[in-house]
Amino acid sequence: MSISETISTLFPRERAFYEAAKRGELLIQSCIDCKADVSPTAYVCPRCRSLSLEWQVSSGEGTVYSYTTVPRPRLKELADQGEAVVVMVDLDEGVRIMGRLVGDRRNPKIGDKVTVTFEPLADDVAEPCFALSATTATSQNSSEKS
Amino acid sequence: MRSSSSASKAAVIVGVDDIVGDSAKNRSPDDLTIATSYAALADAGIDPSEVDAVFCASPHDNMPSLRLAEILQVNPRYFDGTSIGGGSYESFVGHAALALESGSCDVALLAYGSAQRSARGSFTTRSAPPPAEVASGMIYPASSFALMATRYLEVYGGGPEQLAEVAVSAREWARHNPRAARRELLTVEDVIASPVVSSPLRKLDCCLVTDGAGAVVMTRADRAAHLPKRPVHVRGFADASTHRFVSAMPDLLTTAAAKSGPNALRMAGMEISDIDLFEIYDAFTIDVLLILEDLGVCGRGEAGKLFLAGDTRPGGRLPINTNGGGLSYAHPGMYGIFLLVEAVRQLRGESQGYQVSDPNTALVHGLGGPLSSGSTVVLANEGQLA
Numbered sequence: 001m002s003i004s005e006t007i008s009t010l011f012p013r014e015r016a017f018y019e020a021a022k023r024g025e026l027l028i029q030s031c032i033d034c035k036a037d038v039s040p041t042a043y044v045c046p047r048c049r050s051l052s053l054e055w056q057v058s059s060g061e062g063t064v065y066s067y068t069t070v071p072r073p074r075l076k077e078l079a080d081q082g083e084a085v086v087v088m089v090d091l092d093e094g095v096r097i098m099g100r101l102v103g104d105r106r107n108p109k110i111g112d113k114v115t116v117t118f119e120p121l122a123d124d125v126a127e128p129c130f131a132l133s134a135t136t137a138t139s140q141n142s143s144e145k146s
Numbered sequence: 147m148r149s150s151s152s153a154s155k156a157a158v159i160v161g162v163d164d165i166v167g168d169s170a171k172n173r174s175p176d177d178l179t180i181a182t183s184y185a186a187l188a189d190a191g192i193d194p195s196e197v198d199a200v201f202c203a204s205p206h207d208n209m210p211s212l213r214l215a216e217i218l219q220v221n222p223r224y225f226d227g228t229s230i231g232g233g234s235y236e237s238f239v240g241h242a243a244l245a246l247e248s249g250s251c252d253v254a255l256l257a258y259g260s261a262q263r264s265a266r267g268s269f270t271t272r273s274a275p276p277p278a279e280v281a282s283g284m285i286y287p288a289s290s291f292a293l294m295a296t297r298y299l300e301v302y303g304g305g306p307e308q309l310a311e312v313a314v315s316a317r318e319w320a321r322h323n324p325r326a327a328r329r330e331l332l333t334v335e336d337v338i339a340s341p342v343v344s345s346p347l348r349k350l351d352c353c354l355v356t357d358g359a360g361a362v363v364m365t366r367a368d369r370a371a372h373l374p375k376r377p378v379h380v381r382g383f384a385d386a387s388t389h390r391f392v393s394a395m396p397d398l399l400t401t402a403a404a405k406s407g408p409n410a411l412r413m414a415g416m417e418i419s420d421i422d423l424f425e426i427y428d429a430f431t432i433d434v435l436l437i438l439e440d441l442g443v444c445g446r447g448e449a450g451k452l453f454l455a456g457d458t459r460p461g462g463r464l465p466i467n468t469n470g471g472g473l474s475y476a477h478p479g480m481y482g483i484f485l486l487v488e489a490v491r492q493l494r495g496e497s498q499g500y501q502v503s504d505p506n507t508a509l510v511h512g513l514g515g516p517l518s519s520g521s522t523v524v525l526a527n528e529g530q531l532a
Binding site: 001003006007010014017018039040041065066067068069070071073074075078084085086087088096097098099100109110127128 | 276277278279280281282283284285289292293294295296297300301341342343344345346347393394398
């Protein structure tokens with residue numbers, strides 16, 4: 001299994017999320033009827049049950065809700081990269097999203113601040129990932145000293 | 147309480163069987179399914195030709211109840227192949243009870259067979275997870291449960307020994323059960339020293355991959371009065387779900403058991419404190435902690451203490467997973483049928499070597515997917531008072 005193969009099978013509506021990532025945008029949805037911020041994977045507004053959802057660009061800022069480290073991920077793209085750190089992130093808009101933690105520091109804690117970052121996949125698609133925000137790194141360092 | 151059912155029409159379990167260990171190896175799922183079905187019907191004292199309702203979920207066939215009818219060579223008038231994961235068989239008990247009590251059928255057979263181990267685990271899932279989950283590097287099914295375990299340990303505090311104690315408790319039961327797959331001594335240190343699969347879950351936090359089969363036969367109480375063995379009464383049942391894939395799970399620390407458990411107990415006219423033993427689907431150690439808390443056996447974040455205190459082990463006040471569970475007894479893909487078989491054996495007093503002292507009530511809880519569905523069944527030696 002590979003990330004590229006998984007995305008190549010998607011229909012246009014679902015594929016738009018990865019095309020936006022190529023432009024440097026993390027998409028979530030917005031309910032046209034009640035203005036709620038909605039998960040990018042939802043088809044129904046969780047607040048008013050409307051089907052009228054439209055894309056909006058997320059701030060890309062969020063907080064770690066949970067995480068797990070996979071020592072030997074099975075994806076082709078990750079084969080040579082050692083362990084994968086999977087994160088569930090609560091975006092500042094109140095929408096939860098799943099991703100992979102990338103960057104130098106990959107030992108998160110629940111509540112750590114993260115920022116979206118985009119990993120290239122192909123000419124027209126990229127994958128949204130997350131990196132620990134600088135503020136989180138600073139606060140952890142200072143708490144270790146105290 | 148199911149008001150429509152008079153005592154004589156109430157659904158009961160009258161036959162059980164399972165095939166595990168060496169006798170399950172290198173046999174096709176159909177072969178195993180027929181063998182265990184015939185044994186459960188013999189246990190019930192009912193001829194196979196009398197089966198007029200079949201209940202089957204399977205990772206092998208997308209029309210599993212038709213397949214069961216074909217290989218059994220019966221022509222049922224009631225079918226159910228609803229798949230809500232490994233706990234589908236707990237859900238089937240409720241469906242079968244309603245079908246029996248309404249007169250839609252007279253003899254219900256719930257059967258399962260899998261060659262998962264001999265087939266090298268190649269039947270685990272055919273479902274496509276959301277692309278964001280796949281791309282994250284998650285492995286299935288372990289990472290979904292690992293995300294719950296991480297949050298459990300960070301929110302409530304405590305280390306991996308909280309999880310490990312669940313595996314050790316299961317093994318303590320298995321050590322008394324000659325049919326359990328794993329019977330050697332297991333310590334908390336052994337579990338923590340086993341390789342990380344998806345942190346914080348280690349290899350020994352994960353269920354076994356085995357071959358196996360199991361079957362349950364149900365009918366109504368009036369028919370059971372003329373059968374050789376004492377019936378086990380289906381007193382309550384309920385299903386619930388919270389999501390399909392973990393990325394849509396609203397709260398990683400609250401499972402469907404928080405709804406199905408109280409609803410099933412209410413139907414049974416019982417409190418959680420009335421339950422003598424628990425059979426809880428243990429695909430991963432974290433499952434048992436979350437489900438016990440959702441059922442109200444203990445407070446939030448406190449389930450680990452029950453295991454640490456030895457309450458859940460042989461001789462303890464809260465016997466849990468008395469055959470050794472999916473962690474040490476057997477786990478052929480979908481474990482739900484085995485929970486039911488063990489609960490019935492315990493209530494009948496047939497679990498030689500690991501028999502709980504005179505139990506009258508049992509709570510069986512099956513889960514499906516990454517704790518997506520929850521199906522609770524309350525069983526008792528006594529029927530509902532009229």
